[in-house]
Amino acid sequence: MERLQKVIANSGYCSRRKAEELILNGHVFVDGVRVTELGVKVNGNSAIQIDGVTLKTEAKEYILFYKPRSVICSVSDEKNRKTVVDLVKSDKRIYPVGRLDYDTTGVLLLTNDGELSNLLISPKSHVSKTYVAKVSGCFKKDDAKIMATGVEIDGYTTKKCNVKIKRYDKKNNVTFVEVTLYEGKNHQVKKMFEALGFMVIKLKREMFAFLTLDGLSSGQYRYLTIKEVHKLYSLVQQKKS
Numbered sequence: 001m002e003r004l005q006k007v008i009a010n011s012g013y014c015s016r017r018k019a020e021e022l023i024l025n026g027h028v029f030v031d032g033v034r035v036t037e038l039g040v041k042v043n044g045n046s047a048i049q050i051d052g053v054t055l056k057t058e059a060k061e062y063i064l065f066y067k068p069r070s071v072i073c074s075v076s077d078e079k080n081r082k083t084v085v086d087l088v089k090s091d092k093r094i095y096p097v098g099r100l101d102y103d104t105t106g107v108l109l110l111t112n113d114g115e116l117s118n119l120l121i122s123p124k125s126h127v128s129k130t131y132v133a134k135v136s137g138c139f140k141k142d143d144a145k146i147m148a149t150g151v152e153i154d155g156y157t158t159k160k161c162n163v164k165i166k167r168y169d170k171k172n173n174v175t176f177v178e179v180t181l182y183e184g185k186n187h188q189v190k191k192m193f194e195a196l197g198f199m200v201i202k203l204k205r206e207m208f209a210f211l212t213l214d215g216l217s218s219g220q221y222r223y224l225t226i227k228e229v230h231k232l233y234s235l236v237q238q239k240k241s
């Protein structure tokens, strides 16, 4: 049994918040009875109607996208900028799992599976995300040690992470640093470097959990295999218990 608003959202009909509004405003019927409270749970056999239309559960879709630069990580944009959803051809109501900044490139998952998406982005999930940052100046081993232990960003001390210096380009005075995080705050990588006095010039996410960009060029995408979807579920469900 699951909460009605969750079932509606997971069907791809609308977001969970919108589903709550629809319920509270009396648009939703379960087995012919109008529901106007949020506590109601339903099972797979319940017939759900919204404004007279029977809810169909959409087949789940899981896409691994190589996000290019200058694309907004959202379903729509008020400034009419190109969004990740514009670049992935799908007739499903897919949306990005978490966020990458407008200028960040790399691995991005898109899905209409609200349950998996919520589990992956939950602060409890600790799914690893590996980035390579090109930063201004010479980032030294001592900086890496401090960053790996935790730095303060917006009054929050970041959790332990892995930091590896890949290469220092003396001519251009920039360093390439690999950072693996097990949490995901807004603009976290940029803010962590900033906290230590380094500016991120370029940022690419090379891995999300075990998923890499192998075989994809910027702007391309592929569907996850069933095995990969199961593996993602088992990762987050282990962490939940």
Ligand code: URA
Pocket (backbone or CB within 6 Å): 099, 100, 101, 102, 104, 186, 187, 188, 189, 190, 191, 203
């Ligand atoms: N950290 C950032 O600063 N930006 C991103 O896009 C992702 C992680």
